[in-house]
Amino acid sequence: MILVFGSLNIDLVAAVPVIPGPGRTVLAPSYQTHFGGKGANQAVAAARIAGPGQVRMAGRIGRDGFGDRAIENLRANNVDADLVVRSDEPTGCAFITVDHAGENAITVASGANMTTSAGDLPAGLFGPDTVLVLQMEVPFAQALEAARRTRAEFGTVIWNLAPVPEQMTRDMVAALLAVTDYLLVNEHEAMDAAAAIGFAPSDYESAAADLARTGDLTCIVTAGAQGALAVTADDTRLRAPAPRITPVDTTGAGDTFVGAFAAMLSEKAPLQTALQVGCDAAAQKCLTRGAQAGMPMRAAIPSLA
Numbered sequence: 001m002i003l004v005f006g007s008l009n010i011d012l013v014a015a016v017p018v019i020p021g022p023g024r025t026v027l028a029p030s031y032q033t034h035f036g037g038k039g040a041n042q043a044v045a046a047a048r049i050a051g052p053g054q055v056r057m058a059g060r061i062g063r064d065g066f067g068d069r070a071i072e073n074l075r076a077n078n079v080d081a082d083l084v085v086r087s088d089e090p091t092g093c094a095f096i097t098v099d100h101a102g103e104n105a106i107t108v109a110s111g112a113n114m115t116t117s118a119g120d121l122p123a124g125l126f127g128p129d130t131v132l133v134l135q136m137e138v139p140f141a142q143a144l145e146a147a148r149r150t151r152a153e154f155g156t157v158i159w160n161l162a163p164v165p166e167q168m169t170r171d172m173v174a175a176l177l178a179v180t181d182y183l184l185v186n187e188h189e190a191m192d193a194a195a196a197i198g199f200a201p202s203d204y205e206s207a208a209a210d211l212a213r214t215g216d217l218t219c220i221v222t223a224g225a226q227g228a229l230a231v232t233a234d235d236t237r238l239r240a241p242a243p244r245i246t247p248v249d250t251t252g253a254g255d256t257f258v259g260a261f262a263a264m265l266s267e268k269a270p271l272q273t274a275l276q277v278g279c280d281a282a283a284q285k286c287l288t289r290g291a292q293a294g295m296p297m298r299a300a301i302p303s304l305a
């Protein structure tokens with residue numbers, strides 16, 4: 001069973017000619033409403049590949065219409081939402097601008113996500129077949145607790161260190177590495193995490209090696225058009241190329257990789273296959289606007305054909 005413990009958002013998205021810097025205003029003709037939140041995105045990406053009955057989501061939403069829609073969307077995508085709990089805070093909302101090249105800038109109003117609690121996870125939920133998927137949009141201590149409980153029952157922990165918090169301390173990264181089996185990061189997150197625990201890597205590959213060795217885990221770096229790299233604790237290195245595409249919206253591409261990777265891990269696929277499926281799924285997502293709309297179903301992934 002894949003259990004995603006994380007955030008659910010509604011994304012308000014404007015297509016802009018250029019992403020505004022501080023003090024600047026740009027006009028967009030309109031905006032679109034999409035389903036988002038790194039946790040929910042990863043759950044949907046995993047379920048599109050793993051199929052019905054394989055993915056559960058735990059998190060918090062508000063007692064509002066956005067919350068209703070977020071739950072309906074999970075269920076429509078074959079994600080079990082019974083562990084998504086109502087909070088007194090409003091459902092999380094992300095304000096996203098996307099430019100001509102498909103690049104984005106995101107501000108997340110966390111709302112209910114910051115009330116997410118590992119106490120919502122019942123005893124007996126975890127087992128050796130649990131693949132727990134975590135990110136950084138809910139309280140860190142609660143994610144850590146979920147990871148510890150998973151490991152105590154011999155489950156597997158995937159931690160996507162995104163977004164990197166403003167104040168990421170050495171202790172935080174050390175605690176995270178201690179309970180993680182697969183650390184998933186992009187190039188910048190890899191460098192930031194390695195720096196936080198005292199390394200000064202020259203590039204993301206060295207950073208991944210530092211993190212893998214320190215945490216006795218496998219570190220996977222997603223590097224956009226450069227594909228993905230995995231470095232194991234014993235310094236075995238695997239790579240997967242990214243399909244060549246012209247992206248229209250990269251929002252949720254990293255989440256698509258994480259969800260696809262979790263689906264492959266859950267069915268005990270080789271690491272090389274999990275990397276390639278992640279790259280193929282993430283590339284396909286980038287061809288459609290919105291975090292979740294372009295996430296492929298299993299049959300559409302070339303490396304699984």
Ligand code: RIB
Pocket residue numbers: 007009010011035036037038041093094106108137251252253254255291
């Ligand atoms: O990773 C993309 C996601 O980040 C968006 O869907 C947005 O909700 C933010 O959480």
